[in-house]
Amino acid sequence: MNVFALFQTRVADALKALYPSLAEDILSRIVVEPPRDASHGDLSTNAAMVVAKPLGKNPREVAAAIAAEFKADTGVAAVEVAGPGFINFRLNTPIWHAVLKSVATQGADFGRADIGKGEAVNIEYVSANPTGPMHVGHTRGAVFGDALASLMAYSGYDVTREYYINDAGSQIDTLAKSTLLRYREALGETIEIPSGFYPGDYLIPVGQALAAEFGSELLEKSEAAALPIVKERVLVAMMDLIRADLARLNVHHDVFFSERQLHGQGGDIDTTLEWLRDEDMIYQGRLEPPKGKTPEDWEDREQTLFRATNYGDDVDRPLVKSNQQYTYFAADIAYHRNKYLRGFKHMVNVLGADHSGYVKRLQAAVKAVSHGEAEIDVRICQLVRLLKNGEPFKMSKRSGDLVLLSDVVEEVGADATRFMLLYRRNDAAMDFDFAVVKEQSRDNPVFYVQYAHARTYSVFRQAAEKLPGLDLGFGALTGADLSLLSSDADLELIKALAQWPRIVASAAEAHEPHRIAFYLYELASAFHGFWAKGNQDVALRFVNADDSMLTKARLSLVAAVRQVLVNGLSLLGVSAPEELS
């Protein structure tokens, strides 16, 4: 039950009855939300101000007319016009008790919405090159994409979580060569790793596995013959490594899409370019060097260009390199056409800040290959600066100069890592201080929220102890007399719960999972606040040994808080422990 959506509809209906000429798209701009100042009431709407202009009427006049429609409503205790034309509603308590009831009956589905209407959305995230283990730079995008996917699935989209494996470029050739060296090392040779190769220890076991599988057989082949075999093995090994790293963070994908399958004669890239040519989206031409500084090896040449400028990009983009291979972008156009042909009209890509220059051409590509039928939202995750006590972070590394994702998870745990990364807007750079994130204290919102959840279990333990005969089962609680929950403190907490569905909807629409994290913090705060009131006022305790009826009602409130905390934490992929150790 979403109280806000309910009144949005009712206000819109009232307006339609009053002014039949109003267009639907104007009505859709009406917002019903809690007023900033709670003393203004429970709900507030800008409806009158939104429609006043198209109607050519005074906002306060319209507001008064709408308000009159609700005067006789039994659910509405008071309705008044305020300020420039806000309409404020104060609701009667049975509505809030109905919300509480619906949390119990809907359970994990309380907050689930159907804004996606079952439409397919493809969310691509991580897509790190399979050349080694995941490092911290990948972590934010991984967590963000994963949480966004959960959020959109919860909001009625048919979500596919996808990982694009960049397994076709020259980096992969270098990876194979590096692995071949490790293979020779495993056979007893002393090797030296040239600069430009991948020096990481993680290739040693791959070399050993090759030695175990092939003995010295590969040495007898030419490098050209051996490399493809090595490449197959090392790609599998690297993807296993990456999947294992992601699993540590509780990040998962449905589809791993290989770039290599797009290449080759008659492959998707060929057919896509042919199609683009037929559509006159490709031409042979020259590019201007970038303004400001010309690259030293700039070569003015005629090349195959995609008309990206026709679709909002700043320049047309090359599709074929000077060595006649396809550019990365050519493959990416084919890839996104493939997504479109698989039925995705909604796509989301989660990219790192270093790819922000890539956004426009990606949007251009999607627009072109779908004739404008598909849309792609590119979410950029800004850089994360690693700190320890305010100092730039260094730690012992197992490979290269990079701090690994697995190091971070080992150091602070998956829950804290995920929550902290999701407790920031994705498009703002952030600091990640290990000392703060590790500290299980008030500084750390993840423990604050988990503590609130654990406290709900504590309440039930207490109830079982103090009222041994009391039935605390689900059936008993749904039968509780909720009208006993009439204090301001009770209602305040229920109203916090009532926010959940609209928070989910707004977060899903905006593709902003951090709103979930902030809401959970607020709900936890409301719950901790209620708890503290019980210290002052016995009547506000959850457990009252001499009043089992009130206790039951309060316990159903506690159960509802727990349910919403669980619903939110599970969207974020953060655990909800019954006790903090």
Next chain:
RNA sequence: GGCCCCGUAGCUCAGUCGGAUAGAGCGCAGGAUUCCUAAUCCUGAGGCCACGCGUUCGAAUCGCGUCGGGGUCACCA
């Protein structure tokens, strides 16, 4: 030089498809535990929302410009 992101309390950040007196945590000052976990709560101080101009009933939010921080700029992926 072009493009993208950011600039809000001492610090870290919410709030931004225009809405009422701009919020939270930390830090600072003070207070709460005979009673459900004080890993908690309550009170207080603290702001030209970087700056200027504009759009209108109304701007932290939208537009233009300036300043400051970060990212990025054919033939890498």
